[in-house]
Amino acid sequence: MELQVTWFVLWGVLWTVYFMLDGFVLGAGMLHKFVGRTDGERRVIINTVGPVWDGNEVWLITAGGATFAAFPTTYALMFSYLYTALLLLLFSLIVRGVSFEFRGKLESERWKGAWDTAILVSSFLPALLFGVAFGNIFKGLPMDRAGYHGSLLSLLNPFGLLTGLLFVLLFLVHGALYLSAKTEGDLSSRAKAVADRVWPALLLAAAVFLAAVYLSTSLYDNFFRAPLLFAVPFLAVAALLATRMFSAKRRILRAFAASCATIVLVVSTGVIGLFPNLIPSSLDPASSLTIFNSSSSRYTLKIMTAVALVFVPIVIAYKIWVYRVFRGKVTEEDVLEDPQAY
């Protein structure tokens, strides 16, 4: 296999894992103000993501770093073309991270209320922006040899917004199930109720999205060329149905696992459809950024492949280990007992 293809796969895996992991943190962040009614409940919610949110965000940093190292031209053009959208994303991620840390540091209702709102906004915006950005990448950016002809507003086209909505709903269900699995009693049932209530909207959005992909993008070209690949979007729909089924049976952990699978399969559908493009051009196919015309040299890719082969399995191993250490439910007693908790 050519190294560029290896790195395309790795690039896709990094984004997919990032959305699967940060997806539930973003979802929990969007819900925490509504699902958590008392200060104690809100602290529990923040503490369910406390030990893992930072490690989850590193998948994004690594996805960015991998794009830079393996496909520098794509990195350069994608980041400069999407300047304002990325700026809003950065501001949100910065605010979200410090909100977790700052919120519990003063015993004042106004202080906590302000950071609660900050968590809500800074969790909603990245979910929406990632969706809008990837929707536009799936569709192709208006770029040609002369450069980029889009703006923040042009990103907000129907397909971009639809993908944004899909991401928000995916993460809401994902985060609600995570919260339900990680908490007890009322809080847990309230979170589950949110997941159940949002799910029909998610199903609808997913169905419209899969149809819109056919109408607005050329993602399915690869699938028609190798029809076996259609298994991926079909499995995505199956996983989405399974999510609701397990939730109805009160098998919350399984429902959460199915939701993980849904996100992985939805993002994979998009990534498979892109190949071999990283960013297609909507104006001139010859100006598309592909894994071949934007990649690093063979030497650099070889070095980076060696690094990835050695270290990514190690990372995955200790990430799994840490999720095992923090398995189980978080209760108010745990949070109150631990003066270092958020």
Add this chain to the structure above:
Amino acid sequence: MDVVALSRLQFAITSMFHFIFVPLTLGLSILVAFMETRYVRTGNALYLRMAKFWGKLFLINFALGVVTGITLEFQFGMNWAEYSRYVGDIFGAPLAIEATLAFFLESVFIGVWLFGWNKVSSTFHAVSIWIVALATNLSALWILLANGWMQNPVGYAIRNGRAEMVDFAAMVTNPYGLLKFGHTLASGYVLAAFFVLGISAWHLLRKNQPDFFRSSFRIGAFFGLISILLVFATGDYSAVLVARIQPAKFAASEAVWETRKGAGINIFVIPDAKNECNLVEKFCIPNLLSYLAFHTPDGVIKGLKEYPKSERPPVAPVFYSFRAMVGMGFLMVVLALYAVMVSVRGTVEKNSLLLRVLVYSIPIPYLAIQLGWLMAEVGRQPWIVYGVLKTSDAVSRSISAAQVAGSLVGFTLLYGFLGAVDIFLLFKYARKGPGDDLSGAVKTGAGQEV
């Protein structure tokens, strides 16, 4: 201002802000790890309380360092797309490696340390903060190898219209990057030491928990003295390297206009860039500059006039920031030495003057570090990659001045606000002093007496 100037200003503001928080993380992680290790070894609860108190300040500081780092990675693409496209083949690798090797470790084990007091054994808990310390220091290695490559590009060839990596080993053994790594680490340790010394001094002056803060003071004093000596050692080697590799930066840092053999150092200098001379040069120590640059008293220092004006860095900022940094360095040697002395003699609390000075000395290493970076980065101008790519050719073509002006204002407001909140919280928790929380002590059954 144009896109280049605005983008430079934005990168300066966001990276300098990031680097308010990172050096403390580098040093304090080690100190907290040391304290917790002593607790695990001796079972003395004093060290557990120390690890928790300093650990809390560590975490408040850490949060802002982490979240502002991602801005820097993104900015290479957002504002410096031509740079990223041109050098990404070699420059992207250390950034990706930094994330894979260091950031994952750091982020996962900070979670274990913060939330794992009752989930992992006390030994493993101490190991996890050591892993955090190792990971933060390791991330510094990769980012400084990346910066070292911008200062002293090695292991590349210009091919296919860009700089491509041809020798990975050369990049990771780049003496410039490695020296910078040593110098940056040591200065971060100094900063952490003065942070611990200053806060301990504040409490000792008020006779709060004297045992606790005397011990903390002692750890800070020794760590500070060793580290500041390392700062000078690595700084000295850096000067030799800069004189050889970036002679224009070296000349600017000492405001040397004419080429001189056996050059001395003037203690008082006021450079006049317009007339390409110095208005004042007083108290010359003969041959010292040549000695510092080449470790021989007769070395020839090339003056700034040897370079066309378009290839000189701006003299005043490089010169003054270098001077001020070195001056503060000497001051910190004296303070650290004095602190160690009184600590060994056991007369810390009798030296209230020293204690008061140390409280106000907390900002000194912060300033010195910022000035050091100012000198290093402004001194590299007009190049973004020394001798390879000019800063003015590196900026993104698709962004407008209005866009960057907007983001610059946004960053300044957001960072200003978050920085103020963070510093407010640091003050609050530093003043509050240690609690008597001993959770996490249960598992070892270690001594509860303080």
